[in-house]
Amino acid sequence: MTITVLIADDHAAVRAGLGALLEEPDDILVIAEAADGEAVVAQAVRHRPDVVLLDVQMPRASGIDAIPAILAAATPPPSIIMLTTFALDRYVDEALAAGANAFLVKTVSAAGLVDAIRRVHAGEAVLAPEVTRRVLERLAAARPPVAPAPAPAHPGLATLTPREREVLEQLREGLSNAGIATALGLSEATARTHVSRILVKLDARSRVQAALIAERAAPGADSSASSSS
Structure with a gap:
């Protein structure tokens, strides 16, 4: 199966470089390019790519602002890989909240980029190692010294079946469909x-967003599960 890709970056040289890099894999095909948000x-609506490589800073609309528009307009919605020079914490948070499936920096190796494209197409989430490390450090730093009061559960969590709760827990662990x-x-x-x-039940645009909902509302989800049993 060929994975079709749309490259969006405001620098023609970057688009050309990425296109040349992705010519080698037999299972990946670049079908379109775009220079702004x-x-x-x-282009996503017209060409219906499987994966969009999206820069953060672009004219007319940022890559982050383009994510919800792409996911809402393109059918079926593609997987989104943010590919940027600066992996600022704000960019990471906003991109994942908007529905991105992966966040990589442009220093990623050719093999790493190809692997990320294949993995997001298979339903996985991918973060650059340096991004993952900073996210974990921020979570550890934000952890309170005493147990907090349970956070209100996302309303959609109460509608999940017991099996769906088990699957959601695996999503929190970052497993692919095959792993689940x-x-x-x-x-x-x-x-x-x-x-x-x-x-659908969580009104989440991506697996990453569903995992974030589960992570943030885990205490509420647990209490909901206890009250329904």
Whole structure:
């Protein structure tokens, strides 16, 4: 199966370089390019790529601002990989909240980029190692010295079935559909169906966003599970 890719960056040299890099893999095909945040939405609707490589800083609209527009307009919605020079914490938070599936810096190796494209197309989330490290450090620094009061659960969590709660827990761990299937003794198709239903119930644009909802509302989710049993 060929994975189709749309490259969005305001520098022609960067687009050309990425296009040349992605010519080698037999299973990846660049089908379109865009030079600004509005053009990438139009190109995503027109060409229906599987994956969009999206720069953060672009004219007319930023890559982050373009994410929800792409996901809302393109059918089916593509996986989004943010590929930027500066992995600022603000960019990471805003991109993931908007629905990005991956956040990489432009120093990523050719093999790393190809691997990320394949992984997000398979339903996984990917963060650059330096981004992952900083996210974990920020979470550790923000952890209070005493246990906080349970946070209110996301309203969609109460609508999940027991099996969907189990699948959501695996999403929190960053597992792919294949990994979820193995962990829970399901077929991969069944795992994929559960993930799709979870995204609908949580009104989440991506697996990453669903995992963030579960992470932030875990105490509320646990209490909801206890009260419903």
